[in-house]
Amino acid sequence: MLFNSSAFFLFFGIFFVLYFLTRGKLRLVVMLVSSYVFYAWWDWRFLSLIIVSTLVDYWVGMHVARTDNQAVRKRLLLLSLAVNLGLLGFFKYFNFFIDSTATFLTLFGMQPNLHTLRIILPVGISFYTFQTLSYTIDIYRRNLEPETLLLRFAVFVAFFPQLVAGPIVRASLFLPQLHQDHRFDPQRFLQGFTLVVWGYFLKVGLADSIALIVDIVYATPQQFTSSALLAGTFFYTFQIYGDFCGYSSIAIGIAHILGFDFGINFFKPYFATTMSEFWRRWHISLSTWLRDYLYIPLGGSRHGKWHTYRNIMITMLLGGLWHGAAMHFVVWGGLHGAFLIIQNQIIKPYGRLLDWLRCPKIIRTALALFIVFAIACLTRIFFRAQSMDDALLIGKKIFLLEDFSLYQIRYKLHVVKGLFLIAFMTFIDILDEKYDFLFRVSEKPWLFVIFISVLLWLIFLFGNFFANAFIYFVF
Amino acid sequence: MKRLIVILLVLLLVFFAGDRIISLGLHRMFYGSEFRFARLYRGGMTNEVIIMGNSRGKAYYTPYMEEKLGVSCFNLAYDAVDTKIAGILFADYLDHNAAPRLLIIEMKCLQGENKAHEGSMKVFIGSSERFSDFLRAKSFKEWVLCKMVHIYRYNSEFFLRAQIMSSRQADQSWVNSALITQAILDDISQGRRIQNPPPPRERYEELAEILRTASEHGVAVRLVLNPYLPQYVAGSTLLPYETYLRDYTGISEHVWDYRLAITDSSLFADGRHINVNGSRVLIDMQIADGFYDPVLPQKKQPLHE
Structure with missing residues (x-):
């Protein structure tokens, strides 16, 4: 169901x-x-x-x-x-x-x-x-x-x-x-209800309504230009976030209404400034599971640099394989493992270089956000592609900058709509990061009423109601 | 508990009040736009030529047609529109606007059934009984949702399109201006060909209904097949639409076949669609062939052909 x-x-x-x-x-x-x-x-x-x-x-x-x-x-x-x-x-x-x-x-x-x-x-x-x-x-x-x-x-x-x-x-x-x-608690109900509606907004309002921009280019990537493939990959980065974080939010919200605390599964992963931080924010219940039952038993970071890198790579490769029985998922995991290792190697000299350049903090943060987002986004090519061949073709087309004309970006109206919804989601995520907004909004009834109404209006105005399955059902 | 009930009741009240107020605004935004279907339902148009069809019909560049023919032309074609939807649009056009002298139908709208647009049509359920009935028959749940939550009616590609079109004088210049890319040409040269399954009988019956409606209102009809890039259809069987129409509906109507009329690839946007320059060439070709004779002043003919 x-x-x-x-x-x-x-x-x-x-x-x-x-x-x-x-x-x-x-x-x-x-x-x-x-x-x-x-x-x-x-x-x-x-x-x-x-x-x-x-x-x-x-x-x-x-x-x-x-x-x-x-x-x-x-x-x-x-x-x-x-x-x-x-x-x-x-x-x-x-x-x-x-x-x-x-x-x-x-x-x-x-x-x-x-x-x-x-x-x-x-x-x-x-x-x-x-x-x-x-x-x-x-x-x-x-x-x-x-x-x-x-x-x-x-x-x-x-x-x-x-x-x-x-x-x-x-x-x-x-x-x-x-x-x-657990007894029925009205305040828990309002908190859980907020998470549930937010989850529906992420799934029905955002993820499903931008899915068609992604699906068309990933179905036949050979027919599309670099710009269309890059746009498809960019939107997929948000589609999978909306889809999976949406599901988690609904699940956690329902459990909260019933009196259970499941913790959090996503914590604004695209606000991460390092790859290790990204994995502390993305699919937290899986990454902590892999940490506690695989990475640490393998030795974690206790036996020197090379053992640590080996353990990171094994964990990430198996993490990739957990997502799907296909080589492109393994490569996706491997790439994340490689970036985690590269980050370990270069983070100190990189910091010293920025110090030497007297780079302002705001630019450092923006640069770090961009780099982590770009890695998360582009490695998604291997996650979303239907095969290794497709993934390599898409990667080649994007990185060789073959054709950046905008003509082949399909569903331009949905692109505009998608960008608006992503901007709205990011705004709420910023509020939530700063003020724990989603959990605390119900403390002020007038704010709760306005926020839920806005979410429902956006869902009805922009959502895709054709009951698409959740992406993570197949994992 | 009492506080929770009050909050939820206020939420319902605010949600539905906002829904009605916002949807009024959206209604004004949509019907105030220059989008072709918004203009159709706003009514009061007096066009002599209208064009219907899917994206291939959309390729008729009406500013050039008006310049050449000296009469008002209006393109009602839209991507992936099929004969069922075209039939409703045409009947509604006649309800809200003066009957045209000539109706051009690009025959490719016989192909298939586009489910995405069935959902988009809900934007019209307040203006068209026909679309309301259509939606109720296709998806009762969605129809009920539209009746309950008015904002949902504007969850439609047409509404999004209208917001872009509304900033323009008209959407009638909305013709693909792109030149076919080398990637598409390569794809075709490597064997990519037209997917051309024969349309089901039902589509021809819907087309026949349009022809009958046109006849009742004294509208001349031109059934036409626009050009394909010849390499794109090379080796494929070109369907005998005229024969199918006669066999399925008993209607003998000439189909103006321009499928192989243009060979210059620079006049195409892709294998299936001519671009704006291709549209100009096609219109010139059709004028020379007498395609527009029913509306040309020097050759005015009886409305029934």
Whole structure:
């Protein structure tokens, strides 16, 4: 079920009433059944994967906590990793590894006859797999007590606001909140409602309405000039932000209304002035997951420069692969890894150079914002392109400045509209960065009424109401 | 709790009051513009020639036509408009304006059905019963939304277009002035060809309806096929539209076929569209062929052909 579908509004209306009418275990039942209905709306068969993952991790969690035998604990953890990563590997990466193996073997002159399978990618599998993995790993590390009630644990895995596209909520954050019976709080409702409407503005108003500028050039890049491809890439940078941050905002807002705090998943990533800051602001629940469960276990920055760079690169390559089973996602991750390493190498001499030039602070900041945005934007070429060949073609056309005539920029009216919406979003983001605007706007009822009305007017005037799926559903 | 209910009620009140006030402003902005469809519904025009069709029909450069023919011409063609929408526009044109003497229809609007414009047409539901019925039949949910939230009617490409056109004297000079790029020529030389599936019978029936409406109002009709870049259609089958029209609807109407009439690639904006210079050449060619005879003063003919 999509947040931007009419079915969801009906679903949530019913859920909202049942949720606040119930308490204790009955409420957990309402939450679990609703979450399964929400997921089954897409394809009921894949509920079995969630249930398998839930049962395995519940069982593993209980048994890991019960024993002090380190070998048994390790075997249990490996079981959890094997089941979760096995499901993820099969459904998401099987064909990719077959194709990659075949390509690799052909480099040595072999003609392998390897067959791929027609596998449907279960929506949200990357998200709930990482969520349940964090649970068993945290128990293994003795950072978390296991959840004894299966029903509560099943709700933790499948709770619908974050089930299919995150944020990836850690058990240590979410499970304790599931032990409380949250009562309806009018102030929380207004705060959550603001986040939900803001999320719809980002998704329906911004991302979906600029999607067509992007889709047309990325569908057949060979037909477009450098200017059209650059415009498409620029708008994609905001489309994916609007789409994913919008989803997160709706999910976090809904959870907030229901009494849960999920933390934040995006913190104005395009206001970052370094690449490492960008990753502290973009998809925070994934980047912190990768930091805590991959980068730090690999050694983090504890064993010298070269080990640190190796660990950064492994983390970013796997982060790229998490997004999709295709080489262009891996390259995207690799590029970000490379820029993080380059930044580490040059940031000090670069600072000294600017000192020597007596560069004013405002220009330094503007330059840093521009460089980070440009890197984030141009590396998106590999993220959005349908294949490596397309990505290389687009990159070549843009960087060789082949043809910068504006003629082939399609949907110019939507370009103007898109720029206006991006400017509005940036204005609100600046307010939010400075004053925590989105969270605090409801403290002043008149400001809340005006702000929500403006957002709704903009959504109705500029939004795309044809219920497009969220980009991160396929990851 | 009482405070929350009050805030939400005030929100509803402000939202709907603002919706009505803003949509009034948007209405004035739209219908005050020089955009072709806004002028259609503003009414009171007395044009002798009108042109309908999709982007290929849009290529008729009416300032040049007026200069050459000495009569008032109005281009009602728009990107991706199909025969269903063209039929509604023509009927509404006749309701709001004086009947023209000649209607030119570029036949490529028979091709396909453009769903994007079905949504854009909602900007007219306050002015056109036909479009209101059309939208209700196509998407009841969207029609209800338009009735509830008036701002939503202006969530339309036409509204955006009107805001750009409104700063101009008229949108009638809106013809592609670009020269075909080397990239497109290369693409064509590497084998890119016209996608030309036969239009479904339904489209011909919609065209026949336009022809009947024209006939009832004494409007002469020219069915025409504009030029393609010859290399772009080389080796493709050029569809016999005239035969299809006769077979599907029983109407025998001559189709003026200029599909291969222009060979100079500098007169094209791409493989499918002539540019403004190509438009001038085509109009001259058509004048010489007697295409505009029904409106030329020296050759005034009976309105029914």
